[in-house]
Amino acid sequence: MNTDIGRGSDAKKPRKQQKRSVVTQQKLLSAAVEAFSEGGFKGTSTRDIADRAGVHHPLITYHFKNKDMLWRAAVTAIFREFNIALVKSLAEFENSAPRQRAEVFVRTYVKYAHQQPALHKIILQEASHPSERLDWLIDSHLRPLFEPVEASLEELQRIGVAPPGNPALLFQMIRGCAGGLLALAPEIKTTTGIDFDEPEALDELADMIISVFFSGNHRAVSAATAESGQQSTTQ
Amino acid sequence: MNTDIGRGSDAKKPRKQQKRSVVTQQKLLSAAVEAFSEGGFKGTSTRDIADRAGVHHPLITYHFKNKDMLWRAAVTAIFREFNIALVKSLAEFENSAPRQRAEVFVRTYVKYAHQQPALHKIILQEASHPSERLDWLIDSHLRPLFEPVEASLEELQRIGVAPPGNPALLFQMIRGCAGGLLALAPEIKTTTGIDFDEPEALDELADMIISVFFSGNHRAVSAATAESGQQSTTQ
């Protein structure tokens, strides 16, 4: 039995993992991501996943131990992709002006949230009520992503680019507008006609997020409670 | 077999519905709302619902025909509550200034979204990928709610209170920040420490939404494309 993906070296000679096995693992992982994002954890059967992957279902047990571990592996895989893309794209602008960094961040976030809608779908599926899976998700992937972002946000508030108030709350709002809306693309397309598969629509979303959250005409203090629109021509 | 809740009068003497039956229907409906909001449609079993309601599971078939119809009945019930509360509370301010109307709307929306988190949870569960249920949800409940709101939003844009851009998109963003965040309360509580069960947190959310989306310093034109923060001291 394997379970481990990053295969460590502990026993004397744990023979190399066969190539075909990483293929089936990959197939299972992407099938799982897709299936879970549609039906949620409870609503998705391992057989359905195996079928989508074109693989016999006992292989799930063999490669991932059980449904729960498969879910975690799938989530980890998709988050890794997302984070890598985000961090890499952000590194280029590390020493740009804070305001531009924010703008780049939003655009990048929107771009990848659209490329990989399953990520936010899965979050939405899990995050609405407490569970062990949610705790795990938060500890393993959400918090590590949030903390640095919130720190940057606080800086933006200090210089008056972002509106005052609880930075964590502010970030959640931005995330809701970006990832949340993109995850709900099917509904939004039907109700409003906006099709995020068209690049212009995606740009419009990013533009609006930036203009709404980072318009930059806020008093450059962080202590002030948000009350009404106050401006000070920081620009 | 009953099926119909609003019982019409077509046959000669369709004897009155018994009192105990409306009780079990009610119990089933609220159990269904709760269960579906947690597990989604596929992830919730009719037996689970019956158990929560303290009722024998074949009664679901008797009262609602099948799982799908039960889901629709539950969604309808919860939307009706929500809409009634929203409309009633809004009617009081019908001839206040547009800006105040917007403010009241946001606060009311946040308030009821918090009171009835199941509503937005169910939307999140269903809206992330196409399905017959989603189409039905949109036609029956979402669109009727959205259309008048978008109209008001356009007015707010015209007078410069709301930022320019596609009003439908703007509304979706606001909805994401209000209902979306409230539906994800468990996650947000763990990641950020913000507990929306505390009234102050709820107020802070409403305040921030208002200050971000209705700060009121936008050029009073609707044709302009959102590009960057522009202000014109409309106040």
Next chain:
DNA sequence: CGGCAAATTCTCCACTTTGGTCCAATTTTT
């Protein structure tokens, strides 16, 4: 290059859950 052991896949099974039906028993309404 041949063979052996480990790694991987396939076949089959035992068990539970699920949505739904059927009909007898039990209230209610009239």
Next chain:
DNA sequence: AAAAATTGGACCAAAGTGGAGAATTTGCCG
């Protein structure tokens, strides 16, 4: 009290679950 409305219990077919082993590849050794 009769008839309709409602409920309870037993039952079904289909689908879901994890798992045990046999069968088959594949990598590694000489």
